[in-house]
Amino acid sequence: MKEITEMLQQVAARLFNEGLEMFIGYESGSVPAKARPYFAAVQGETAALVFNPFCEHNLAKYLVRFPNAKTAVVVKGCDAGAVERLVKERNLDRTRITVIGVPCGGMLARERVLAELPQDGKITAITDRRDAFVFQTSKGEHVLEKKAFLLAKCLICTQNNPTGVDLMLGKEAPPVGETGKDPYARVKEISALDPPARAAFWDRLMDRCLRCYACREVCPACSCTECCFEQAVPGWQQGAIWLSKAVTLPDNLHYHVIRAFHVAGRCTGCGECERVCPVRIPLMLLNRKLAGDIDELYGPTPPDVPSVLCTYATGDRDEFT
Amino acid sequence: MGASNPLLPKIATVVDIVRETGDVNTFRVVFDDPEEMAAWNHRPGQVAFLSVFGVGEATFCLSSSPTCRDWLEFSVRRAGKVTTALHELEAGAKIGVRGPYGNSFPYEAMRAKHLLVIGGGIGLAPLRPLVNFMLAPENRKDYGKVEIIYGGRTYNDLCYKEELFRTWPETPDVAVWTTIDVAEEAWQGHVGFVPAYVEEVKPTPEDKFVVICGPPIMIKFTVKALENLGFRADQIYTTLEMRMKCGIGKCGRCNVGARFVCRDGPVFNLTELYQLPQEY
Amino acid sequence: MDSKIIKKDKLLSLLERFIAGYHVLAPVREDGMLVYRPVGIPGDVELNPGRSVLPPKGRFFPQTEILYSYRIEGEKLTLEEYVEEARQVILFGVHPCDLRSFAVLDAVFTEEPRDAYFTARRNNTIIVGVSCSSVLPECFCTAFGISPVEGNGADIHLTDIGAGAYLVEVLTPRGKELLQKFDSLFEDNVAGAEEAKRAKEASLIKKISLSVKVNDLHEKMASIFENPYWEKISRRCLGCGVCTYVCPTCHCFDIMDDGAGKAGERFRCWDSCLFREYTLHTSGHNPRHALAQRLRNRFFHKLSYNNQRYNIEGCVGCGRCVALCPVNIDIREVIGAVRGLV
Numbered sequence: 001m002k003e004i005t006e007m008l009q010q011v012a013a014r015l016f017n018e019g020l021e022m023f024i025g026y027e028s029g030s031v032p033a034k035a036r037p038y039f040a041a042v043q044g045e046t047a048a049l050v051f052n053p054f055c056e057h058n059l060a061k062y063l064v065r066f067p068n069a070k071t072a073v074v075v076k077g078c079d080a081g082a083v084e085r086l087v088k089e090r091n092l093d094r095t096r097i098t099v100i101g102v103p104c105g106g107m108l109a110r111e112r113v114l115a116e117l118p119q120d121g122k123i124t125a126i127t128d129r130r131d132a133f134v135f136q137t138s139k140g141e142h143v144l145e146k147k148a149f150l151l152a153k154c155l156i157c158t159q160n161n162p163t164g165v166d167l168m169l170g171k172e173a174p175p176v177g178e179t180g181k182d183p184y185a186r187v188k189e190i191s192a193l194d195p196p197a198r199a200a201f202w203d204r205l206m207d208r209c210l211r212c213y214a215c216r217e218v219c220p221a222c223s224c225t226e227c228c229f230e231q232a233v234p235g236w237q238q239g240a241i242w243l244s245k246a247v248t249l250p251d252n253l254h255y256h257v258i259r260a261f262h263v264a265g266r267c268t269g270c271g272e273c274e275r276v277c278p279v280r281i282p283l284m285l286l287n288r289k290l291a292g293d294i295d296e297l298y299g300p301t302p303p304d305v306p307s308v309l310c311t312y313a314t315g316d317r318d319e320f321t
Numbered sequence: 322m323g324a325s326n327p328l329l330p331k332i333a334t335v336v337d338i339v340r341e342t343g344d345v346n347t348f349r350v351v352f353d354d355p356e357e358m359a360a361w362n363h364r365p366g367q368v369a370f371l372s373v374f375g376v377g378e379a380t381f382c383l384s385s386s387p388t389c390r391d392w393l394e395f396s397v398r399r400a401g402k403v404t405t406a407l408h409e410l411e412a413g414a415k416i417g418v419r420g421p422y423g424n425s426f427p428y429e430a431m432r433a434k435h436l437l438v439i440g441g442g443i444g445l446a447p448l449r450p451l452v453n454f455m456l457a458p459e460n461r462k463d464y465g466k467v468e469i470i471y472g473g474r475t476y477n478d479l480c481y482k483e484e485l486f487r488t489w490p491e492t493p494d495v496a497v498w499t500t501i502d503v504a505e506e507a508w509q510g511h512v513g514f515v516p517a518y519v520e521e522v523k524p525t526p527e528d529k530f531v532v533i534c535g536p537p538i539m540i541k542f543t544v545k546a547l548e549n550l551g552f553r554a555d556q557i558y559t560t561l562e563m564r565m566k567c568g569i570g571k572c573g574r575c576n577v578g579a580r581f582v583c584r585d586g587p588v589f590n591l592t593e594l595y596q597l598p599q600e601y
Numbered sequence: 602m603d604s605k606i607i608k609k610d611k612l613l614s615l616l617e618r619f620i621a622g623y624h625v626l627a628p629v630r631e632d633g634m635l636v637y638r639p640v641g642i643p644g645d646v647e648l649n650p651g652r653s654v655l656p657p658k659g660r661f662f663p664q665t666e667i668l669y670s671y672r673i674e675g676e677k678l679t680l681e682e683y684v685e686e687a688r689q690v691i692l693f694g695v696h697p698c699d700l701r702s703f704a705v706l707d708a709v710f711t712e713e714p715r716d717a718y719f720t721a722r723r724n725n726t727i728i729v730g731v732s733c734s735s736v737l738p739e740c741f742c743t744a745f746g747i748s749p750v751e752g753n754g755a756d757i758h759l760t761d762i763g764a765g766a767y768l769v770e771v772l773t774p775r776g777k778e779l780l781q782k783f784d785s786l787f788e789d790n791v792a793g794a795e796e797a798k799r800a801k802e803a804s805l806i807k808k809i810s811l812s813v814k815v816n817d818l819h820e821k822m823a824s825i826f827e828n829p830y831w832e833k834i835s836r837r838c839l840g841c842g843v844c845t846y847v848c849p850t851c852h853c854f855d856i857m858d859d860g861a862g863k864a865g866e867r868f869r870c871w872d873s874c875l876f877r878e879y880t881l882h883t884s885g886h887n888p889r890h891a892l893a894q895r896l897r898n899r900f901f902h903k904l905s906y907n908n909q910r911y912n913i914e915g916c917v918g919c920g921r922c923v924a925l926c927p928v929n930i931d932i933r934e935v936i937g938a939v940r941g942l943v
Contacts, residue, residue, distance in 0.1 A: 029929040031738045036929035037837040057928065065836075114738075208636075210655075210664065212873070214841035214927055230878055245857050246665045246868050276927035278843050279654060280632055326717035328668055328856075328869075332678050374671040374678065375865050377858045401883035415678040537886075563888065564880055566856045566869075569714050573853035574872070574879065576898070577888075579906040598826055600888045600898070 001126045004051040004102055007169045008074065015098060016043035021069040024062050025100075026055040032123060033110050037062065052126050053133055056107040056151065058082055058270040061220040063092050072098040077159035077173075081268035082220035084164050088306045089266075091223050101165030103173035106146050106154035108133065113149060117142055130174060146176055153271045153284070156181050186282075187289045202253065208279045209252040215273035215283055221263035228262075229255060256286060264290040265307040327569050330372045330417025331357050335410055336392065341480040342473075345443050346408055347384065347396045350418060362421070363387050365428055365451035366560060366588045369420025370568055371395060371407065379403035380565045382587070383421060384446040386453035388460070393418070396446040396480060422568040423587050426451050426558060431530050435465035439543055441515050441535025442473050445480050447560050447587075448534050453484075456492055465494070468524055472500040472515040472539075476508050498522050516542035519550075526552045533559045544591065554591035561586050561594075561601050577601045605769040605780070605787035606794060609648070612759075612767055615786050616643035619691050623727075626660055627693035628653055637692075649734040649761055650694050652921065656849030657699055658706060660692050661722045664846075665870040668718065668856070672864045685721040691779075693729045698742040698919040700730050700754035702849030708911035709852050727779055730755030732801065736808040739920030741933055743806055744813040747917060750802040762797035813933045814940070815904070815914065822905035825942045826897070834935070835893035837928045842873035844922035844930070845899065850907075850915055853879075874898050900935050 012023045027038035027048040035054040039062075040046045051074070059073050060082035075083060083099055086092045105128040113135075117123070121139035133149070135142040147155070160173040182188075190201060216222045216229075229243045242258070244251050260283075269291065273283040298308045305311050337349035348371075352358040363369070363383050372378045379401070385394035399408045410416070428451065436455060438448050455464040469489060473479040479499065490497045500511040500518045511518060516539065524531075531552060533540055540559055547557060563575035563582045575582040578598045589597075607615065619625050620641060627640045628650035635653040637660070640646055669682045703723075710719035733740075733749035742749060752758020756776030760768040769787060771777045780787070845851045855872040859865055872879060875895050881887045889895050907915025916932065923931045 030931035030934050031923070031929070034929055039833075039836040062837075208631075210842070210846045212842035212846045213876075214839060214843050217839040217841040218927060244859050245855055245870050245872075246859055247870055248665060276839070276841070276843070278847060278925045280634060325715070326682060327714040328717065329680065329682060332680070372867075374673070374867075375858055375861050378856060378867070404883075413676075415673070415676075417680070562882070564882060566854065566872075569716075570712060571709055571716050571852065571854070572856070572869075572872075573874065573902075574855075576902070576906065578901075579909040581910075600894060 001050075001052045001128065004170050005049065008049045008051055008100070008102070009046050011100060011167065011169065012040060012046040012049055012072065013043055015072050016040075016046065019070055020072055020098070022066050022071045023049070023073075024059045024071065025049045025074040026051060026057070026059075029054070033108070033113050033117070051102055053106060053108040053128070054110060056275060058218075058220060058272045060086060060270075061218065061223070063097060064223065067093070068096075070096050070098075072100055074100050074102055075162050075165060076102055076104040077162045078104070078153070078157060078268075078270050080159075080162035080164055082270055085266060085268055085307075086220060086223060089223065089310075098167065099162075099165045101162035101168040103168075103170050104154075104160050105130070105133070105173050106150040106157070106160075106176040108144065108149050109151050113144060116144060116149070128173075130176075150176065151271075153274075156183050184288060184292050187285060187292055190285060191289070203249060205281050206252045206256060207249045209247070209256065209281060210279060211247050211252065211255065212278060214276040214278065216259060218272045218276045219259075219263060220268065220270065220272070221266040222259070228258075256281075256283065260286040260290055263287065265294050265301070265309040267291060327419065328567065330370065330378070330419040333357075333393075333416055333418045335412055335414045335416060338410070338412055341396060341482075342443075342478050344399045345396055345480055346399075347394055347480075348407065348410075349385075350393045350395065350416065351391070352418065353415075358391070361393065363393075363450075364421070364425035365454050366425035366447055367421040367423050368565075368568070368583075368587060369393070369395070369418055369422065370565075371397075371403070372417030372419075373403055373406040373410070374415075374417065376406040377403045378417070378566075380422075380568065380583075382447035382450075382560070384449050386450045386457060388454055388457040396443060396449075398443050420568060422583050424585065426532055426588050427530070428454060431455075432463050433465060433528075435527075435529040436467045437524050437529055437531045438467065438469045438471075439515060439519060439531065439533045439535070440469070440471045441539040442478055443480060444533075444535030444539075445471055446534075448532050449481060449484070451532060452489070456489070456495065465528065467492075467495045468522075469495070469497045470500075470515065470519055470522055470524075471497070472502065472513075472518065472535075474502045476501055476505055514542075515539050516546045519543055519546045523550060526550060526556060529556065531557045533557065554595060557591045558588055559591070559594070560588050563601060603771050603777075604790045604794070605771070606790055607759075607767050607769050607787050609765040609767070611786040612648065613643045615783055616640075616646055616693070618783055619693070624688050624690045625693055626657070626690060637694075640693075646693065648694070648731070650696070650731065651733075651735060652696070652737055652740075652919065652924070654921075654925070655847060656702060656919065656921065657692055657695055658702060658849050660690065660726060661703070661706060661719050662710070662852060662854075662871075665868055666718060667866050667868045670864070670866045671860075674863070683718065685718075685725055690722075690726045691729060692726050694731045695728055695755060696731060696733055696919075697747050697749055697751055697753070698740075698917040699849050700728070700752065701742075701745070701747050701917045702919070703728070703754050705850040705907065705911070705913055705915060705917065706852055708907075708913055712911075727757075727775060728755045730758040732758070732760035732798070733805055734761055736805050737920060737924070739923035739931075740809055740918065741813045741920060742918035743809050744815050744933075744936075745914045745916065745918050748802055749805045749809075750798050760798045760801065762794055762801070766794075768794045768798055810933065813918075813936055815916075815936060818936060818939060819905040819908035822901060822939060825939055826901070828942060830938055830942060831897040832891075832893040834930065834938075835891075835896045838875075838892055838896050838930055839927060840875055840877065840892050840895070841927070842871075842875055843925050843927065845873040845875060846871060847921040847925050848903075849917060849919055849921070850903070874902070896930075900932065903932065904936065904939070 023040040026035045029036045058079040087094045118139040121137035125136040127134045157177040267287045333350045333352045339347040381395045384396045504512045565575045566572040568583045570581045570584040627646040629645045710716040730752035756773045758770040853872045854869045856869045903915040
């Protein structure tokens, strides 16, 4: 991954020469086998930029924080759609943004990697060998087969190379996801449960939601400047309380179902909501369910349409009258 | 738990509602249990929580004097959820009251000193208990002169008009200056902002405490005016307003630096304020 | 006080008897996570648990808790308080960092006027501590003078000393009273148990990152309140509530009403100083409007304000916020940065 890292640093340095004000990428994390979002504001800060199979974060939403700056952002295949969506919905001024694409050979599940590597071995280099990542550590070389170590979402991913970017770094990545795998397999499994079993499945998971709102804060489709669940301004929406602040199963269900509907047709499938959930609620199941339904009901969304649920024609069927 | 549960309000009845301005009402409140009424003791500057059940609870300063033993008064501006619900109440309504909380104006240290009161709009509410405490017959001899400089946007925005235009001016050793921001046809008095009026009135700093309450911008410029007149930071007291939920230093919300406004405030002098982070 | 030995099979019998007579909360595994749950079967309990996702503070300070209910009938308004169940609770399997967190919470909730709800639950809970058996990469309890094998704050403390045996330290009269009921399950303390515990301590401490030093930190914090560092670190912060909700010492809450008209409840629930509406005034003014201010407030609360106010560290080095922050904001790095800045 050394080449991509070097390319990123060089590109960032060049962009700052050309008047860039903020470069959003990744740096190494504070613990082994971790990366994190990184913000370089001047050329001198570009040396910390990295890219490796722990750069799982989707950085697109951070762009919204810099509405008036010339910004560059690093995107993987699964992140690019989020930039596009934010632009389509007029949350971003595309002319101010340089989108830098990186080929992605899949992201690794950190817990599994740590269990595999020697405890006190320092990672010195990581190489992508198509079917495996090879880790050089201070305690020797370790080959981690992708099939066994990639994040679940990467095993069904076919977007290894981002589209719609201004600059693509490195060589095109070959697909890592198993072709022919049905992305809706788990959704179908849950949908096939009888209603009491399905309710039990979700109740158990939603009962442990903390309502920390990490899923909302990280979600590039949750782009409202003020969330309907925030109730920040008294009297807002005529003082209606959409959701009790009490953390109870019905309120948790309510929150997640409403959020899923709000992002339906707009969710780009990056899976960030699921990644950040501290109590491991498989939120992408909900999003995928709705994505599947929309696909079935409306077919593929035409490129000039922001999203099927955000558009209408006067001739649309109206079932409510 | 009973009496030992500080979060449990005591039930009280709204016995009277006085319309002060277009959006400020003063609620006169009496505990249903006479023993609670007798046991209630607050100091000038303290706050209490009022509950409209089903809507919520909010913090208000007491605007009645501690020397009044028959009822409590709270002046409430209609702004948010709870205040709107309070404004919809009629006399006879049941509410919850808990408190009093917080520190108070240093009425002990103020003995034998003069007092300068500067208020803007509903900012007079927390200052009124101090004025009326000092003017109460049993306390009057303990304190010096009381000067009051008070302003509102319009005549209609002035609170406590009975006291402002009659009771206080008619009391010996009390001087009242009132101003409104913009001239009105029926208004014979002073027109202009409070800070400028303070510069005109030119109060002297000797043997005096100042208490200020009003919009932040008014406080800011009034403090400048006072400093120009020779007042020191430790002579000037004001009250901080932060969102509070418990009032007893548990919920964490009202912190400014390491201080909790509900416990260590709401009254601070400027020397103390200058040492706190500007997060209020 | 005294100490005993209990064999692992007898420890399971002890748990069984606890379950028969008490409400027992203990760490169990759920979808690969460790969580404190009411248990009915001793075998479900993790005897050497490791770090739970949520700290056990919820036993004393639940995420959502009804304070009282109200009812209006005609002219009459009545309030009915929540009353803690009479049955005693055993909170089993608490690690030393979390044991310390109880002292931090006590400072807040039992300061006069005492919080009646917290105090009732606290008084009604017997705490069984357990020494750590492993160190996770985010652990740094030793920075706060905590030993991973000491049971300060527990009524009874267990340490796995190998060979299927646990050292049982009875630390309070309440712990003694409890164990007396099950005397037959214990063996007398054997020679070498204390040494085994010390050896365990030494091997655990060796694995904890010692680079974090906090002595006198809270005094130094004041000088870096105004520093570009806070804006910089807040750039990646999401403004979610993960760090505060998984923190064993965070105690902020909101109080709200649920219900309308004639009857309903007033409840309190955890709140987070990272949320933008946390300090928002009705007027629209927000004293901590910027995320950088909110993040700074959290770190100051943990590393400075708590010391100033209660003379006890506000962080216990459990590492939960480090492990669970979605963008790897690491309080140990913040401590290091503070030291570097002053």
